Amino acid sequence: MRYFLFADHFGFMPFISGLVDITDDMTVIKVGGFTHDNNIKFPGRLFERENISPDWLARLNISREDRVLIMAQDPKRFDLLIDHMSKSDSPPPILFLTDKAMAISTGALPNISVVNVPSMVGLHLANEWRLIGIREKAYRLWRTLSSASSVLIMTQDDPDPDAIASGMAIQALIGGDPDSSPIATLGQVIRNENIAMLRLLDTSVRTISPEEIGQFEKVVMVDVQPPYFDEGLFENVAVVIDHHPYPPGYEAEFMDINVSYGATSTMMSEYLIAGGIRITEKLATALLYGVITDTMLLARESSSKDFEAFSHLWPLANHQMLSSMSRPRLNPEELNYFVRAIHNRRMVGDFLFVWLGYVKRDDIIPRLADFSLQIGDTSFSAVCGVYQDNIIISLRNNGNKTDAGKLAATLFSGMGSAGGHRTMAKAIFPLEIFQKTHGVKSIKQVKKTLLDILSKVVSD
Ligand SMILES: [Mn+2]
Known part of the structure; x- marks a missing residue:
């Protein structure tokens, strides 16, 4: 390549x-x-x-195959050069490096780019200040947790992808594993997509009881803050990282609360990037999914920081996995469960009851629960199955007066864990306890008892 450098100073040479x-x-x-x-x-x-004259320029024989660099302290000095080059039949691409404010209509001169070198370098330097700040924070975060032999990573009662991904990022940052630093909830993962996410990423969210909290040396909260939980449950929290507003009244050793982020996953991505920590394909996929779901693909309450994290994670992520998470596919075996569900359904008013019997995979239950609201006039549904000696019930409400979360808690929390939101809830408890409590033996009787209990309390 032939280069022509026209310069009235050599300041930008480096x-x-x-x-x-x-x-x-x-x-x-x-x-x-x-x-x-x-x-x-x-x-x-x-x-x-x-000076440069047109005649002398013509002798250089510069064409569109060449490249022209201009290094200008006094841009005016190069007017004639620009004019000459633009009139040429074969205008070369021109990079105009200057430190002066300069306006060239690049519409009329498509072959010229003006680069203000100090402001370009300045932008990079400003970004470095920011990076140093984040790197220091990442280091402080790591130091807060590195000496602990066990770390509890707490999320909301129904952790979403943003919380799960942020928990995975904490594990990566401290080199923790699911045993010594589990991602945990006092509730459970209810949404079908989130269950699919856990399965695809080969990770887990552990449901813990309040009594277990004390077994961990340090507590981290991601995407949630201590006042979310019952008073007195979390007296000593080491780390809180969240993009929701700060509800005053608590302190932690390390706090990063920033509402200008669209997702906690963005904050975690910045820590990992600035800290030079390797982001594996799985982690990138999780974080990208966290950013996407929390910002509704950068449409809701997102900032340039979310966009930057998004573009950093995008090439690292597994996009096939990403699409499986948002639209979980049905395999033939799962399709059989759908057939079974349709056969074994009972409608009582607008309440739909589905009994699946024994299932080989528990995630089919919430999937069918999502689907169940599309059947007929259903406004409230309960999909029940038995998985590994436990009865699992997924409740869905679409316009019914009954609060699914409250109903689950009232009916089943005495036998196991149960709860959720108004529109979706889950209960899981040992089959044996249910059989003893209600004095029933066969699976058929279990089914009938459940139908009786539920159809009595779900309002029409
Ligand atoms: Mn979030």
């Missing part, structure tokens, strides 16, 4: 060394007789001109 290769043919044209450091070595020919 910045262009990366642009020009040793094999390139370089012609330097010093314009306006300035003195320069003799130590600057030029890889090619050097011309010195007081």
